[in-house]
Amino acid sequence: MRLTENQRCVLAALRRAKRPLGAYELLERLRSQGFSAATQIYRALEPLLEHDLVHRIESVKGYVACSCPDDCQHAHMAFTVCESCGRHDEFATEEVEDMISASLEKTGFAPASTTIELHGACPDCARRVDRSR
Amino acid sequence: MRLTENQRCVLAALRRAKRPLGAYELLERLRSQGFSAATQIYRALEPLLEHDLVHRIESVKGYVACSCPDDCQHAHMAFTVCESCGRHDEFATEEVEDMISASLEKTGFAPASTTIELHGACPDCARRVDRSR
DNA sequence: AAAAGTACGTTATAACGTTACAAAATAATC
């Protein structure tokens, strides 16, 4: 996939970020590079989302760069989001696939895309809380 | 849990609905019952969400009445949403729990709440598409 | 170079959600 200049900017900004960024947050960070309106961000995001170079995390209304290697198949991504530090991670375990096929078998529902987001405490923050007690 | 009049109205409207409703959609439907501003809807939704009588489906920015029996424990709800008819269903299978505990074991992430939403074709719509081919 | 397509910037607006404040209703205390 060939990226335009604006798409490269947005993707780079998301890769630099340590947590999901909102579109308007991206806009602020990219003003210095000539961006001036939300539409530009959303326009750049669209094909990035389409091609799975970026994912949207619904529960925080934010966008993250995909952390997979380039040839990743992106079957059904799942995310963890730490409530205390904002850190996010992707995971795609066997168990996610199991859950999805179970839904198909038990309810007859055929999923095309999924939103799987776990909120809680990342290992570091959990440890930190533990220590402070 | 004791409900106020407005909360009862909102809950009843969601129970009548066949698909997730947005807050402003709820407002339109409840104007005849005296509702006049979005804040009334959000205020009524808040405790309903808190007590799991209503769930929010992030990926469609909509609200649904909980379909569980009253004594349900609501551990980690998951939803299916049909892309073609909008119909939604709750499910809470063993496999969902397995997936969550797998995340804990493999990554050390301790989930407190989850957003699990499957988009695709419900059995009825899948059949309909099949027939039309 | 003309035509067609794509990406772009700008502005406006839609859709979703929150905050602030005062009036009304309900419950608690005397």
Added chain:
DNA sequence: GATTATTTTGTAACGTTATAACGTACTTTT
């Protein structure tokens, strides 16, 4: 039962997130 306190309510303004509409500039193809 009157008085006070608390909760719920209506109204209005505001904040955030996302899209629509428009015309221009730049490629690519022919």
